[in-house]
Amino acid sequence: MPTSNDMQKVLDIQDKNLIFKDDCVTYGVLKGRKVKYIDCTLSYTPAECEKCHAPNNDYSIYKNGTQSSRVTFPMSGIRPTYLRIRKQRFMCKAFGSSFTAKTPIVKEHCFISTFIKAKILTKSSEACSVKDIAKEANVSEATVQRTINQESKQYRPHYHTLPSHLSFDEFKYASGRMAFEYIDVQNGHILDILPTKHSRSVSNHFISHYSLEQREKVKTITVDMNASYVSFIPRLFPKAEIIIDRFHIVQLVNRSMNKTRVKIMNQFNTSNGEDQKKYRRLKHFWKKILKKETDLSYTKYQRYKLFGQRLESAIVSEMLAYDSELKATYDVYQQIIQAVGMNDYNQLSCILDRSDVSNLSSYMKTSLRTLRKHLPFIKNTFKYPYNNGKIEGINNKIKVLNRVAYGYRNFANYKNRIIIHFSLKASQREHAQKEVYSMVA
Structure with missing residues (x-):
């Protein structure tokens, strides 16, 4: 017994x-x-x-x-x-x-025992729905959400001060609405999440919670090419430098290049047999056109569908020869991603200042105008090491939480779940690191 x-x-x-x-x-x-x-x-x-x-x-x-x-x-x-x-x-x-x-x-x-509440919080740090947590913990969904809301109070922002380097972004939640978030770009800690990304709401939030003295201590703010951010940041943060995330620069021209390829590809979708071959090649090998030119193979022969035994670089060259607009757009695309990759602001500035753009696609022309508009901020991209990588990773995890829950109607509950998820994840990671350090010592 x-x-x-x-x-x-x-x-x-x-x-x-x-x-x-x-x-x-x-x-x-x-x-x-x-x-x-x-x-x-x-x-x-x-x-x-x-x-x-x-x-x-x-x-x-x-x-x-x-x-x-x-x-x-x-x-x-x-x-x-x-x-x-x-x-x-x-x-x-x-x-x-x-x-x-x-x-x-x-x-x-x-x-309800404290063991159950501990289990609820542990499961909340994982990508589980409230319903699944309630089922596993043998409690109601309301109890799970109440426990999350109660625990999240100790992780809520206190608005005492702002870090020197911020990152802004937004994410979509229920019914297509967009929420605004800002984080400490150096450590990736979420500072706060707002239910709307409208300029007036964001401005009122920073003005009401942080004094001008606190806001003047912010040195850099990393954003994407959202026009609304650029409009209110100088007013709210007078001494902050705006940094355009380099990923969004590459993504902008990458999409323009791909749209150009699709446009040219559809022109070959005719009853002519030769045009159909070009159409299938442009459709099947789209990744090779978007690939960095320096990453293409120039020495290794390989058998490719619709081409036979060829070099990878030769395949790209043959497809670009189908249309002069495609070739010109490709050249500008490669020059821009090379300049960004080499951190060469002068080279990028020269590309954007070129006057002969008549042979480029309309998509690439629009992208070049956007880059010229943000050129003063893009200069800071090459000057500072900060980017939106951490906040984009956070947004991906937030979208997973929203997906497994089939959406949240109550923004406060959604915000508390996000805060608990990332706060407990960070605590678990720090605890694991301390254990590793103690074992090594």
Whole structure:
């Protein structure tokens, strides 16, 4: 038969005041489900009265019956598990009232164990829906969300100060609405999330929560090529340099190049057999046209579909020869990604200042105008090492949370889930790093 000590080890209970007897495990039915009950008794000798704090001298506090409570516990085996605790009641002679014994595994006036709440928070750091967490923890969805909301309070921003380097971005949530977020670009910590990305709302947020003195300490702000950011950042952060994320520079010209390829490709979608061959080649080998020219193979022959035995570079050259507009656009595309890759602002500036753009596609012309408009900020891209990599990674994880939950109607609940998810992830990562360092030491 198991001893009290054995059962405490099995259930990971540290409270020595909980006493388990032999045959303490029974089975029953609760709300139409088969469940497991574990019976125990909570008793000890109190040092003082919990209400009047009078010391327990000469039996001034004596035992006065018990009070039973059913506490939801993490599932043991395959059935929902409950602790049925017989809590000792005490009577204080000095105060003339009674109080009940307490245990750290469950809070006063609560019937959900702290083990369950810990499990909810642990699962919240993973990409799980609230419904799945509730099912695994054997509680309601409202309890899961309430636990998340309560725990997120200690991670909410206090608006004491701003870091020197910020990053702005937005993400989509329920019904196509866009939320705004800003993070510390150096460590990736989320500073706050707003339910809208409108310039007026964002401006009011920073003005109401941060003084001008705090905002003047911000040195750089990394953004994408969103025109609204550029319009209000100089007013809110007078001393901050605006940095255009280099990924969005490459993405802009990459999309223009791909749209040009699709446009030329569709021109060959005719009944002519030779045109159909060109159409299929441009459609099948689209990745090679978008590939960096320096990454193409110039020495290794290989058999390719629709081409036969060729060099990779020769395939690209032959497809570019189909149309002069495609070739001219490709050359500008390669020059821009080369300049960005080499961190050469002067080369990029020369490319954008070129006057002969008549042979380029309309898509690339539009992209060049956009880059010229943001050229003063792109200069800072080559000057500073910061980018939007961390915030883009955060947004990808946020989208996963939104997808597994099939959307959030309540933005406050969604924000709390995001805060808990990333805060606990960071805590777990820091804890793991400390363990590694201790092992090495």
